[in-house]
Amino acid sequence: MNEKKYLKWYQKVAYGSGDMAGNCGYALISSFMMLYLTNAVGLNSAIIGTLMMVSKLLDGVSDIFFGGLMDKTKSKMGQARPWMLFGQIGVSASLFLVFCIPSMSLTMQYVYFFVFYTAYNAVFYTANSIAYASLAAKITKNGQERVQLGSIRFIFATFTTLVISYNVMGLVEKFGGGTQGWRMVALIFAIIGLIVNTFSVLMVKEVPDENIDESAEKKNEARTDISFKESLKLLLKNPYYIIILGLYLVNYIYSGITQGAGIYFMTYYMGDPALLGTFSLVSLIPVMIILMLTPVLVKKIGTMRKMNLYARIITILMGIVFIVAAMNKNLPLMLGSAFLRNMAGGPLTGTLNALVAETSDYTWRTQKKRIDGVMFSCSSIGVKLGGGIGSAIVGWLLALGKFDGTAAVQPASAVNVIFFMYAVTPVVFGLIMAVLIYLLKVEDANRALDKEHLEGENA
The missing domain is CATH 1.20.1250.20 (MFS general substrate transporter like domains)
Incomplete structure (x- = not known):
């Protein structure tokens, strides 16, 4: 096994911090979305649960699609980093918007929620999270470093989840409660996620494959064009x-x-x-x-x-x-x-x-x-x-x-x-x-x- 070292300690930390960015939105939505919709907006939990399930099914279909697009990407930043960088812009925007359901007819509120909840999960978060996950294989070929990256990212994810779990309700009340409080909290975490994600992307770089048989390389030099x-x-x-x-x-x-x-x-x-x-x-x-x-x-x-x-x-x-x-x-x-x-x-x-x-x-x-x-x-x-x-x-x-x-x-x-x-x-x-x-x-x-x-x- 190739034991060459690819990453400095701060690059490992920078990569791991990407999971802090991801959980600024994911932990907020998975833990508090239903509470916001039922208590602050007044929507029916059964209908919301059904819409969430339909959205998740669409979300699962989009994963392989975005993975294929990433494999075809050619840029100076590599294959994964552009998707991770620009995907977070959509993640932060849709995170904020899904907590900003306006006063309109009940039917339109359900439609509004479904559109932006699906945009968050099935489009932007999918693009960002697949890129982030695959980046671990692209910034190092060392098995031990990959294990370290997995451990560090989970520590960041856990820390973020605990902070959100213990502080969100207090922050909502501090910003006035109700829909106004939730809107401000979502804005704060959307901005934090965007900043941390950008830092994570810019601090690492993708490395080329090594020890590749030359004839195999020539035969597959268009491998990024795989259908x-x-x-x-x-x-x-x-x-x-x-x-x-x-x-x-x-x-x-x-x-x-x-x-x-x-x-x-x-x-x-x-x-x-x-x-x-x-x-x-x-x-x-x-x-x-x-x-x-x-x-x-x-x-x-x-x-x-x-x-x-x-x-x-x-x-x-x-x-x-x-x-x-x-x-x-x-x-x-x-x-x-x-x-x-x-x-x-x-x-x-x-x-x-x-x-x-x-x-x-x-x-x-x-x-x-x-x-x-x-x-x-x-x-x-x-x-x-x-x-x-x-x-x-x-x-x-x-x-x-x-x-x-x-x-x-x-x-x-x-x-x-x-x-x-x-x-x-x-x-x-x-x-x-x-x-x-x-x-x-x-x-x-x-x-x-x-x-x-x-x-x-x-x-």
């Missing part, structure tokens, strides 16, 4: 793309369910909504801690796959302990098992991007064609489509359990469904992810191909 249809064929020829796409989807469906069900679990099962903040810290802080150690762990264990497989076994065991603790409402044991479960799950978050980069490199090794943009679309598809499906599942299961938001006391069926979503699904989805991680042997495949190529040269 959309051909890109799809190349994806389907790569078995590891299918696996990692599934891993992304399962991971973010699970996240969407647990995040959406969290406030219901604390309110209707534990009887204390304030516990949500405590459990959020227990979810995020251990991940931040373990991500600092992830590059060292990968190096010591040998592959990202092995490390994640061992860690996933721990998450399943701690998830079972959490279920038992929750059944007895043993808060200290619940917090302790949740802390260890989330710490063990942290390395997957830090290595997912690096695993996609390995998967993209597999296509290059076997097909001699680069489709980084389309390949990294799996991250955007997983985050947005998976999260959207997870949020929809929360609504569907609540309805199945006959949950009534206007009732002071919920029926046992609703409480049981809430318990299942928050306490049991981590174990169910943990088992599925363990199987997918076991099958994701792309690192070993790449090493075998490199060894075969080296032996062929020496023969």
